[in-house]
Amino acid sequence: MTPAARCSAAIEVLSDIAERRRPAADALKDWGLGHRFAGSGDRAAIASLVYDALRRRASAAWIMDSDSPRAILIGSLRLQQGLAAPTIAALFTGDRFAPAPLSAAEQARLGEATLSDAPPAIAGDAPDWVLPALAAILGEDLLPELRALARRAPLDIRINALKQTRADALTALGHLNAEPTPHAPDGLRIPIGADGRGPALHVEPEFLDGWYEIQDEGSQLASRLSGAIPGETIVDLCAGGGGKTLALAALTGNAGRLIATDGDPRRLAPIHERLRRAGARAEVRTPRAGRARVDVLTDLDGSVDRVVVDAPCTGTGTWRRNPDAKWRLRPGSLATRLSEQATVLDRAAALVRPKGRIAYITCSLLPEENDGAIAGLLERTGKAFAVIPAERVVAEISPALAPVVRFTRHGLQMSPGLTGTDGFYLATLERRG
Template sequence: MRLPGRIAAAIVVLSDVEQRKRPVSEALKAWGINNRFAGAGDRAAIGNIVYDALRSRSSLAAAMGADTPRALVLGVILRGWGESPEALNELFAADSHAPEALSAEEIAGATADLSSAPEHVQADLPEWLIPSLKRAFGDDFIAEGHAMTGRPSLDIRANALKATSQKVAKSLARFTPEETAIAPFGLTMPAGPRDARTPNVTTDEGYLKGWFEVQDQGSQIVSALAGAKEGEQVLDLCAGAGGKTLALAATMGNTGQIFAYDSDRSRLAPIYDRLKRNGVRNAQVRAPNPGALDELIGKIDRVVVDAPCTGTGTWRRRPDTKWKLTPELIALRQSEQAALLEQALTFLKVGGTLVYITCSVLPEENDDQVVDFVKSHANVETVPMATAWRKALISDLPEGLETPAGGLMLTPARTNTDGFYIHLLRKKA
């Protein structure tokens, strides 16, 4: 397919997303099934256009004068991919699969100046969330929002139980991986421009042998900051598919014991094969059956709560969720998080550590949640993040990452990672 055909296809996919209210991944898969003539490069390019359109939806709509799939897709090509209106119209005229020629308004949108546009437009964020994001980021919220419109890198973590970073890098040399800036066992492959394809590393021999896992550097960092030690008893209370369980096992050198639990049986399903492939021997999976964790009450050294959240830190990867978020969903997640913190505390022994993690950048799910919890529990205190950082990452904590309540926030703008929040709490006598 040539560019005009890819543009037309992206408009169709984005229209499907809008009309059927379904995830982008599902709409792209459905389009591919119905258009089997399209090659892998075509599908990747179409996906790039659709995701780029949703990441920058607010600013593209403002520039192009409309919020339609056509306007957003053309906005990506003109403003993001750098095609000129004249060249694009020439391509359209020569291709029977092309959309209609650009209108005068669409041509003007290619160079529209948004410097005086409303703050939420410049930041490409939902307008109703601006007060919350200003609390989180202060005057930097526009830069933080803009960073969330970029494409994420593909990050992997070398599994120290089976391989070194150097061994993994050699196995993936054809993709020219680079060392991550912070995570000690991480490698990264930055996203390319325009129609660049993301490397498919899960077919690599090293992946199949358990040498590495796909894991955002931010997730690797908070997994390291959890501070799990060799020989400890650790409860991963929201283990899901097991990404952090695997990282904890490697940190612990396959010693001690990790109890991997999740209240949703379907989320937990992939963990069994992943544990086997990674060579993890110190993890027990606890399915959500009655009394599954009863004997652990008051006996655990470290409880990791990777809490259900709005996922605002993953907007680069799931940009459609940015525009679907509601106050009701935030309230639901807050209720779930508060309940999990209460539950987690019951499992800790005196002197144990509660590790609270979200992939959200909203203070309502992060500092606010922890402040309320500490206020209502005299036997809980915050562990200094600077100390935890030095122990886990053997360096000084970079400036600007600590939150007012003593947690830590990673973001695309600050650390070139997904957005993650972590707070460490110690149970006192």
């Protein structure tokens, strides 16, 4: 497919997303099934165009004075890819499979419109109803952070210390042109192309041999800051597919008892193969599906050294990777997540022994899901728990992080603008003896 034909396809997918209010991944999958002539490179390029347009949906609509899928794509080509008006016009010629030529009004908007007088929700490409909460944590950095959230995310991997050192992996993976991640000691960053596409890491021999997992540097740091050490009994309470379970196994050198579970048994499906490939040891406890669900952790109540809670959240910190999610986020979704967070924190509280700890993690920037969730647990449990200051946690585990995280009342916040990672939050609590 020509670049112009890819633009036409992207407009078609964006129209499907807007009309049917469906996730971008679903719309892209259906487009690919209906256009089997498109190769993998074409599909990847179209996906990049779609996701870039969604990243800049509000600002692109502002400069083009239209929120149509065509206008949003045109605006994003200028804002996200930095294409000049003549270059964009060369893609919109109306020839064969190319989109219709730019109108006089579209050409004028490309040449004259700016974001200089756009409100923060437009200039930062975010739902306006979340801005007060984001401003509370980001302060004067609100707009720079929102702009960072609208950029493409880097491609990071975590070298599996159970099988390989980062130094040796860096040499062996030289063909990927990897560089060490700025902060995570086991991370490597893989360059991505101008189209946002990276190498197919999941088919590399080293991946199949368990040398590495694809994991954002922020997630790697959150796992490390959980404080897990060899010899502990650790519960990964919201393990999902097992990304942090694998990281915890590597951090403890498989020396200890690691239990992984999740409230949704379907999410645990990939963990078994991932553990096998990584050489990681963990006991997976899968709850029975359906209404007659039984708590699979009751035998551990009051005896666990450390509970890692990678809590369900709105995912506002991952908007770089899931830009359509921010436009589908509603206040009701936040209320649901807050209820779920309270439930998993209460379950974690019952598991830890005296002097045991809870590491609470989200990939959110919203204070309600972070400090607010911790404040809720403290209120519900009286004086049973104390917050371990995040400054102390960082000083003990990763002191070099101190200048590049935001310390909050109860924890710490990573962000793309400050840390260069997704927006992860971490707080540590200890049950009083």
